[in-house]
Amino acid sequence: MKEKATLSEKLMRGDLMEPDCPSRGVLMHVTSRWGVLVLIALETGTHRFSELRRGIGGVSERMLAQTLQQLEGDGFVRRVAYQVVPPHVEYSLTPMGLEVAEKVRSLADWIELNIERIVAREPA
Amino acid sequence: MKEKATLSEKLMRGDLMEPDCPSRGVLMHVTSRWGVLVLIALETGTHRFSELRRGIGGVSERMLAQTLQQLEGDGFVRRVAYQVVPPHVEYSLTPMGLEVAEKVRSLADWIELNIERIVAREPA
DNA sequence: TTTCATACTTACATTAATGTATGTACTTAC
DNA sequence: GTAAGTACATACATTAATGTAAGTATGAAA
Numbered sequence: 244m245k246e247k248a249t250l251s252e253k254l255m256r257g258d259l260m261e262p263d264c265p266s267r268g269v270l271m272h273v274t275s276r277w278g279v280l281v282l283i284a285l286e287t288g289t290h291r292f293s294e295l296r297r298g299i300g301g302v303s304e305r306m307l308a309q310t311l312q313q314l315e316g317d318g319f320v321r322r323v324a325y326q327v328v329p330p331h332v333e334y335s336l337t338p339m340g341l342e343v344a345e346k347v348r349s350l351a352d353w354i355e356l357n358i359e360r361i362v363a364r365e366p367a
Numbered sequence: 368m369k370e371k372a373t374l375s376e377k378l379m380r381g382d383l384m385e386p387d388c389p390s391r392g393v394l395m396h397v398t399s400r401w402g403v404l405v406l407i408a409l410e411t412g413t414h415r416f417s418e419l420r421r422g423i424g425g426v427s428e429r430m431l432a433q434t435l436q437q438l439e440g441d442g443f444v445r446r447v448a449y450q451v452v453p454p455h456v457e458y459s460l461t462p463m464g465l466e467v468a469e470k471v472r473s474l475a476d477w478i479e480l481n482i483e484r485i486v487a488r489e490p491a
Numbered sequence: 492t493t494t495c496a497t498a499c500t501t502a503c504a505t506t507a508a509t510g511t512a513t514g515t516a517c518t519t520a521c
Numbered sequence: 522g523t524a525a526g527t528a529c530a531t532a533c534a535t536t537a538a539t540g541t542a543a544g545t546a547t548g549a550a551a
Contacts, residue, residue, distance in 0.1 A: 301386030355381030
């Protein structure tokens with residue numbers, strides 16, 4: 244499926260066809276059900292937790308929190324908390340996050356634009 | 368999160384921020400654990416079931432079959448079976464499938480290229 | 492004084508995804 | 522005759538993902 248290389252070379256470089264490649268984990272965070280939508284939402288700018296919660300239809304607080312933490316852990320999302328009450332936390336993309344978000348949105352845009360074409364030819 | 372529009376307008380056009388938009392289903396097929404890898408593998412050309420099975424590290428027969436069927440159902444994959452024994456089936460991308468695959472690979476490539484940068488700054 | 496909003500966490504329940512093992516029908520190679 | 526390869530389907534078991542509900546601390550508004 245790709246040029247031959249040693250296992251360690253593949254893993255260092257990132258080879259998704261290898262079962263143990265760390266790329267798979269990152270890919271799963273980014274392409275997870277809510278990961279995609281969070282990245283797209285944050286591409287429009289900084290947002291608070293509750294804004295994201297309201298903007299992303301159907302996401303629960305639990306899932307939103309978890310997704311944001313994963314993306315923060317991968318270095319795609321920056322979290323800034325103000326020590327006030329009630330709590331005020333702002334989320335935004337890091338430069339690296341912006342790069343992935345662009346790729347993700349490109350895919351999402353294609354699907355949104357072509358959804359009628361896809362659904363139309365769907366069997367039952 | 369996006370311009371205001373009626374619900375039906377959103378759904379027709381495809382609005383991923385809407386919980387009931389069919390785009391979400393397609394997106395999930397495409398970004399599913401094995402969907403991504405199948406699309407990337409097929410971008411290199413036509414492949415038999417067993418070739419994909421061997422090429423995509425860690426995928427089970429069950430999951431590969433299921434993933435291929437989903438992608439076929441969405442119109443991204445074409446399946447051609449020859450009536451011979453032992454069975455011979457070839458999978459390839461449709462023109463539409465090629466379009467999505469390009470987007471998906473673009474994302475995957477970015478992750479593979481940047482995996483070291485990502486992992487390096489990972490906390491624990 | 493009760494309610495509301497915020498940004499979570501935690502426990503528990505449920506659903507979805509995935510894996511494992513087995514079977515099939517036939518042919519070719521051993 | 523026995524094993525292997527092919528492209529699956531199916532039943533069952535397990536794991537992962539997700540949802541629901543409740544709790545927390547505090548201040549401001551009603």
